[in-house]
Amino acid sequence: MQLQFLGTSAGVPTRRRNVTALAVLCSQGKGWFLIDCGEGTQHQVLQTSLSLNQLQGICITHMHGDHCYGLPGLLSSAAMNGRKAPLTIIAPKGIQQWIEATALYSEFNLGYELSFIEVNSQLHHRVGAVTIEAAKLSHRVPSHAYSFTEKTADFKLDVEKLIRDGVPRGPLWGQISKGISVAVNDRQISAQDYLIANHEAEKIVVGGDNDTPSLLGEICHGCQVLVHEATYTEDVALKVGSDVGHSYARLVAEFAQQAQIANLVLTHFSPRYQDHLKAAHCIDDIRHEAQQFYKGNLFLARDFATFDLDKQGQLSLMSRDL
Structure with a gap:
């Protein structure tokens, strides 16, 4: 499987990072899944080789705007680009009501069927060789993680x-x-x-916003990759306060190390973290903090970065930018 990040900023976009969206690409064929759909995701998709006609399903972790405000526009664009195949959306219950209200008042007709599945911890949804499951997390609103397990005939x-x-x-x-x-x-x-089997099933876990990484213990069993938010470093998290419902680099790194997860990708960074080294808060601060507590294969996500998970469970960066 592959991962392609379409947005890696928390809350609001920056000049270099859009808000949250991630594509999980299947090993077989051109099918892919979208996890979260922040505002502007359809514009990000246009900068890639991804096709909305090949989209197999959409998973929304929670109902904060930076994770779902791009959904109506993306669905409309898919229709205008000729999509006819039904599309499944796995999401909190309120997503269906919101999309249906938007369709009613803006008078858009998709021309293809939407199937909504309410996310819960008993989720077990199969699409071809991919099985999607979910786990409940801790955030200010109900939030979930999704696992994607692909078993190929090898x-x-x-x-x-x-x-x-x-x-x-x-x-x-x-x-x-x-x-x-x-x-x-x-x-x-x-x-x-x-x-x-020549190799274990490929399994990737993608967490939504979450201040308690240990909640991922069960769903991460057997996974090779964890994608999780690290909105802050520990010092900034202490200043912001615990009621924001987010993780910081050390917290995620300690969990991934304890759970013996081979590959960790951090994302959803506060806009205060800049790329240049002389900034008051540099994105490398997050990397350095995580490296102190996690000894596996560590990555910090960037918009349009693409990662490949091979049959041996090793994650590698294929491309960094456009």
Whole structure:
């Protein structure tokens, strides 16, 4: 799977960063999922090779504007670009009411069906080879994390077991390697019993706004990548106060280290953090704080940065900017 960041700023956009949006691209085909849709997301999509006609689903973590104000415009643009396929939106309950009210009062007709699924901790939604699940987080409004697990057909034959069970070499092995069950001496052989996965399922967890990373413990089981907000460094977070409902770099880094997550991508940075090193608050301050407490593969997201997760669970930066 791949990640392409479309917005990495918290609250309001900056000259270099739009508000929150992230594309998760499937390993197979051109399908992709959108997590959050801050204002201007449709403009960000235009700067990429992503197609709204290939969009498989939209997941909204919570109903703050920097995570959802771009949704009506993006849906309308998809219609005007000829989308006909139904689209699933997984989101808090209020999203459906808001979109339906917007459609009513602005008189837009999408021309394709929207299917709304209310997010909760029991979510288990399957789209092709991708399974989407959710976990409840802690924020000023209800907020969730989403996991994306993709299982691809990449198996090898368990040769030792085939020989031990007397399954003769030849065409039967070929059928089993394709996942086809066969009969041997009037005995039915299940192909799945003789196939070994070459790699673990790819799993990425994307957190919404959240001041308690430990809530991600269960959903992060087996994941190779965690994408989580680090709105502040610890010193700024203490000045801002605990009621804002956000995490800081140390808090996320300590959780990722304890949970033994191989790859951590921080995003959703307060606009006060600038790119130049002489700024009062530099974006590298977030990186340096996280590195003190997390020893895995650490990245700070930038708009349009694209990351690739390989079959061995290693995340790498493919491109940084346009």
